[in-house]
Amino acid sequence: MDILVTGGSGFIGQRVVVTLLERGTVTIHGVSTADIDNLIVVDVAPPADPFPDDPRVRFVQADFTLPDTFTPLITPKVGLVFHLGAAVSGECEQDFDLGMQVNLWSTHRLLEACRHRAEQPRLVFTSSVAAYGGELPDVIGDDTPLTPQTSYGTQKGIGELLISDYSRKGFIDGRCLRLPTVIVRPGRPNKAASSFASAVIREPLQGEEYICPVGYDTAMYVLSPRRTVEALVHAADLPVAEWGTNRSVCLPGITVTVSELVDALREIAGEAITDRIRFQPDRFIEQIVHGWPARFDPERALNMGFQADNSIHEIIHAFIEDELQETEDGVQRL
Amino acid sequence: MDILVTGGSGFIGQRVVVTLLERGTVTIHGVSTADIDNLIVVDVAPPADPFPDDPRVRFVQADFTLPDTFTPLITPKVGLVFHLGAAVSGECEQDFDLGMQVNLWSTHRLLEACRHRAEQPRLVFTSSVAAYGGELPDVIGDDTPLTPQTSYGTQKGIGELLISDYSRKGFIDGRCLRLPTVIVRPGRPNKAASSFASAVIREPLQGEEYICPVGYDTAMYVLSPRRTVEALVHAADLPVAEWGTNRSVCLPGITVTVSELVDALREIAGEAITDRIRFQPDRFIEQIVHGWPARFDPERALNMGFQADNSIHEIIHAFIEDELQETEDGVQRL
Numbered sequence: 210m211d212i213l214v215t216g217g218s219g220f221i222g223q224r225v226v227v228t229l230l231e232r233g234t235v236t237i238h239g240v241s242t243a244d245i246d247n248l249i250v251v252d253v254a255p256p257a258d259p260f261p262d263d264p265r266v267r268f269v270q271a272d273f274t275l276p277d278t279f280t281p282l283i284t285p286k287v288g289l290v291f292h293l294g295a296a297v298s299g300e301c302e303q304d305f306d307l308g309m310q311v312n313l314w315s316t317h318r319l320l321e322a323c324r325h326r327a328e329q330p331r332l333v334f335t336s337s338v339a340a341y342g343g344e345l346p347d348v349i350g351d352d353t354p355l356t357p358q359t360s361y362g363t364q365k366g367i368g369e370l371l372i373s374d375y376s377r378k379g380f381i382d383g384r385c386l387r388l389p390t391v392i393v394r395p396g397r398p399n400k401a402a403s404s405f406a407s408a409v410i411r412e413p414l415q416g417e418e419y420i421c422p423v424g425y426d427t428a429m430y431v432l433s434p435r436r437t438v439e440a441l442v443h444a445a446d447l448p449v450a451e452w453g454t455n456r457s458v459c460l461p462g463i464t465v466t467v468s469e470l471v472d473a474l475r476e477i478a479g480e481a482i483t484d485r486i487r488f489q490p491d492r493f494i495e496q497i498v499h500g501w502p503a504r505f506d507p508e509r510a511l512n513m514g515f516q517a518d519n520s521i522h523e524i525i526h527a528f529i530e531d532e533l534q535e536t537e538d539g540v541q542r543l
Numbered sequence: 544m545d546i547l548v549t550g551g552s553g554f555i556g557q558r559v560v561v562t563l564l565e566r567g568t569v570t571i572h573g574v575s576t577a578d579i580d581n582l583i584v585v586d587v588a589p590p591a592d593p594f595p596d597d598p599r600v601r602f603v604q605a606d607f608t609l610p611d612t613f614t615p616l617i618t619p620k621v622g623l624v625f626h627l628g629a630a631v632s633g634e635c636e637q638d639f640d641l642g643m644q645v646n647l648w649s650t651h652r653l654l655e656a657c658r659h660r661a662e663q664p665r666l667v668f669t670s671s672v673a674a675y676g677g678e679l680p681d682v683i684g685d686d687t688p689l690t691p692q693t694s695y696g697t698q699k700g701i702g703e704l705l706i707s708d709y710s711r712k713g714f715i716d717g718r719c720l721r722l723p724t725v726i727v728r729p730g731r732p733n734k735a736a737s738s739f740a741s742a743v744i745r746e747p748l749q750g751e752e753y754i755c756p757v758g759y760d761t762a763m764y765v766l767s768p769r770r771t772v773e774a775l776v777h778a779a780d781l782p783v784a785e786w787g788t789n790r791s792v793c794l795p796g797i798t799v800t801v802s803e804l805v806d807a808l809r810e811i812a813g814e815a816i817t818d819r820i821r822f823q824p825d826r827f828i829e830q831i832v833h834g835w836p837a838r839f840d841p842e843r844a845l846n847m848g849f850q851a852d853n854s855i856h857e858i859i860h861a862f863i864e865d866e867l868q869e870t871e872d873g874v875q876r877l
Binding site for chain 1: 639676677678680686687688689690691692694697700701704705707708711712787788789
């Protein structure tokens with residue numbers, strides 16, 4: 210079987226590729242497995258770190274907002290698609306048309322390319338808890354409606370509705386995961402409104418000052434990259450019957466405040482590190498972030514076998530292990 | 544001010560046009576009024592009954608699935624749009640691409656035409672309780688999520704999300720109404736899966752035999768054409784602040800079973816009329832209809848001043864008054 214990964218040069222995409230290569234197989238109907246023959250990665254730019262030197266990997270540099278990108282890529286051999294490619298929340302808020310192109314029309318074109326195949330491929334889509342918004346209950350449950358208050362959240366919500374209907378019609382076998390804020394992302398701050406949640410840990414650990422654009426008491430619902438990748442692969446593995454009439458699930462995460470993040474970082478790395486953090490609220494970022502809910506009861510996802518991290522400490526330790534290079538004397542580069 | 548009505552040749556569209564002409568004005572910000580200068584009606588076909596002979600009415604016969612239909616129609620003078628045009632549920636289930644073209648892409652093109660105006664027009668959109676589906680609570684509340692199980696419901700749900708975001712961005716001032724099943728529609732049975740709900744009253748009253756494709760105990764949530772038109776105009780009248788962060792509302796209706804419909808018809812018109820009804824379940828229709836919820840708690844809509852009918856008897860009497868011609872001796876044509 211071939212697998213296609215959109216947005217595969219991204220941080221999560223790269224990890225999905227590596228995880229799939231290591232595993233070497235895909236689960237079929239929850240009972241048998243098929244070997245992964247080819248892993249086709251499509252993205253507008255090559256990855257920051259090169260993909261593993263593996264004959265199964267083929268990188269296609271392509272702008273999937275162009276009309277004909279997907280059709281030749283979705284060959285009859287492609288049995289599974291991870292659709293991770295997206296414009297991030299801040300970008301979508303600042304450039305409405307870009308967000309619609311990348312997140313909505315491209316998703317629709319991908320679904321159409323899948324639909325016109327003889328056999329329906331499985332498709333795993335990264336939605337987001339940013340699709341919740343407006344007047345929300347104190348705790349988000351599986352029965353909370355999507356009333357997004359950002360264009361990004363709107364586009365993710367529409368993607369879910371399309372994937373649900375394409376699945377019901379038998380055009381694809383879709384599975385949508387509403388991701389918590391994924392921390393700690395490596396690299397540099399980006400235009401995602403949630404960028405601060407990683408940066409407030411990452412930048413000080415990498416020796417940088419960081420000006421945090423949201424207040425101490427800002428609460429977030431977070432998931433580590435490790436658990437995110439596990440969830441994406443698990444979503445693909447689950448038998449179709451587990452999804453029933455609802456192709457979307459909100460993933461389990463943990464709720465942390467910026468204050469708790471900073472406290473945990475101080476306990477792990479020391480006060481000299483957390484002294485690098487300054488606070489200077491940015492109204493544009495705060496307005497987006499405060500519209501996102503932070504407390505959830507993800508019962509359905511837990512019943513389906515998805516897992517949250519155990520603690521914020523575990524998340525920070527995982528970042529240090531996975532992303533920070535060790536120096537010659539065995540100490541982390543911090 | 545000019546008003547545009549899409550789907551204006553349809554049954555509800557015609558009544559909206561007549562109601563607006565009679566009223567002559569549009570409410571602005573809930574406090575002042577503006578005269579209606581022109582009422583532009585766009586539809587693929589002319590109406591069954593001609594529009595009133597009124598210099599304000601201009602009928603544009605146009606296929607709004609074509610890319611450039613809306614742009615020239617949404618002139619700077621258009622301050623209010625009623626977007627009623629749609630492919631019906633049964634059609635959308637049988638012809639997926641038709642539904643997507645008419646209900647989704649055309650709605651998006653209309654929104655784009657509105658967006659590129661200097662001043663944001665108000666826009667009233669007819670969504671549907673068919674946007675609910677799947678595993679639902681016994682009673683649908685304002686907090687019940689849209690998990691549609693038909694393509695029609697999916698397209699309506701996506702329309703709501705788009706209109707909400709276009710409104711939040713200030714591109715339009717949108718208001719979405721989830722309509723109950725509107726009964727009693729005049730004319731002939733159509734491809735709407737809900738067609739039976741009108742036909743079971745209308746056909747016997749017009750002297751026709753009727754084969755009902757769903758069972759006696761099938762429950763529906765219904766609203767009369769009179770109340771539907773009132774609701775559409777009321778939705779346009781409401782000050783924008785009443786909508787808050789949520790541009791969608793589920794309208795109040797009444798819950799009736801087919802059995803209750805037939806009983807009421809018997810009480811009003813006699814057994815000779817109801818003897819014209821036969822039952823022969825159609826699995827395609829039943830599968831769609833039984834996925835629609837029938838019991839609602841439309842608290843928000845009631846607080847916003849939307850109103851249900853008082854009884855099924857009132858609905859049947861209104862149909863007889865509004866749609867059946869009187870004969871010379873003053874007796875209805877039944």
